[in-house]
Amino acid sequence: MANLVSLVPPRRILIVTDAWRPQINGVVRTLxxxxxxxxxxxxxxDYLxxxxxxxxxxxxxxxxxLSLASRRAVFHRMAHARAHHIHIATEGPLGLLARQxxxxxxxxxSTSFHTRFAEYVSARLPVPEEWSYGYLRWFHEPAGNTLVPTPSLRDDLAARGFPHLQLWGRGVDMERFKPGRSATFQHFRGPRLLYVGRVAAEKNIEAFLSLEIAGTKIVVGDGPDRARLEKLYPDAIFCGYLHGSALVEAYQGADVLVFPSRTDTFGNVITEALACGIPVAGFPVTGPRDVLTDKRAGVVDENLESAVRQALLLKREDASAHAQSFTWAASARQFLDGLVPATARLPHLATAI
Incomplete structure (x- = not known):
């Protein structure tokens, strides 16, 4: 199975994405x-x-x-790529021009659905989610396949009228994220509860910071809500973004990763924590409930405090063992399977523009 991708004749693949470095998020890491x-x-x-x-x-x-690319520039680059397969990863300005x-x-x-854009917009602006989902449905409809990271997201989007959905799972770098214990947070009172990710409204971080559990709450990441949350929760530790070995040691120095988001489509930090031997606690929503299928590795519960307390009882070796089922090699095979030949006939062409 590990060599199935190599049996396919070499292909020229163009991936168009509005999310790219220096952004730090699951979309960039996945692509x-x-x-x-x-x-x-x-x-x-190749990437556009x-x-x-x-x-x-x-x-x-x-x-x-967001890019200010002109239609002419994008069309020129895409024509010059002579790609066998075109994959549009995001619904932003570049994605729109590539779709056109x-x-x-x-x-x-093909397209992929990475972000619950509708929920993110409604968390910041008085825009009904139905309006945003209408735009997203229109955007993805003419694609041959729309790739989604989890079964529960596939079911949710299918119920909202999205067609031709196909699974594209995620992996974790086992050579980088390894089991172990670090002294990174040893001077803080235990248990050490860790959050990793953007510090923004849609991440529901206050559900984590307001938990009445003795110990230390640690936030790794940054974003528009950081200053406000630092004032509201002065006992929490805000580390900002960490990279490389510092991030791995942060995972290894924690007792539990708390994943409070209700809007993520997967949650790459969940598999990173598991690979480092850290049990995970979260809500039973898309992402956590799809990844934490082994109750020995993590706990999902509508009562987040209960989930955390149960996760603290789990064994680190069971968490790291569960992470072994998430590989980038398997993810690459699913991605390749979901690509559509550029020569394929577009569905719904008359209503796509």
């Missing part, structure tokens, strides 16, 4: 990791990203920048 796997198997993988164009920061979220290119040129393409 880079899968691209690396496919290149190792002989495929040519905001790096090639002028960008502007998103209001209230300056770390995310494919429709106007009659090119088959």
């Amino acid at each position: 880079e990791s899968v691209g690396k796997q496919l290149r190792q198997r002989g495929h040519q993988v 990203t905001p790096e090639a164009f002028w960008t502007v920061p998103v209001p209230t979220y300056p770390e995310i920048r 290119f494919c429709i106007e040129r009659g090119k088959g393409f």
Whole structure:
């Protein structure tokens, strides 16, 4: 099974994404990791990203920048790529122009659903979720396949009228994220409860910070809500972003990863924590309930405090063992299976534009 991707003739694959470095998030990590796997198997993988164009920061979220690419520039780059497969990963400005290119040129393409954009918008603006989901449905409808990371998200989107959904799971870098114990937080009172991710409204971090559990709450990450939360929860430790070995040691120095988000589509930090031997606690929603299928590795419960207390009783070796089922090699195989030939006939062409 491990060599199935290599049995496929080498392909030229173009991935179009509005999310890219220097952003730090699961979308960027996933696209880079899968691209690396496919290149190792002989495929040519190119990315069309905001790096090639002028960008502007998103209001209230300056770390995310949107491209100001012109139609002419994007169309030229896509035509020059001569890709066998075009994958549009995001629904932003670049994704829209790439979608338009494919429709106007009659090119088959695939898309992926990474982010609950509708919930994120409604958390910041008085925009009904139904409006945003209407846009997302319109965006993905002409794609040959729309790749989603979990079965529960697939079921949710299918109920909302999204067609041709296909699973594309995620992996974790086992060589980087390894079991172990570090002294990173040893001077803090235990148990040491860890959150890793963006510090933003849609992440529901206050559900974590307001837990009445003795010990120390540690936040690794940054974002627009950090200053407000630091004032509200002065006993919590805010570390900012950590990278490389510092991030691994942060996981290894914790007793439980608390994942309070109700809007993530997967949660790459869950598998990273598990790989480091850290049990996880979260709500029974898309992401945690799909990943934490082994009750020895983590706990999902509508009572987050109860989930954390139960997770503290789990064994670290069981958490790391469960992580072994999430590999980037398997993710790359699913991604390749979900691609659509650029020569394929577009569905719903008459209503796509």
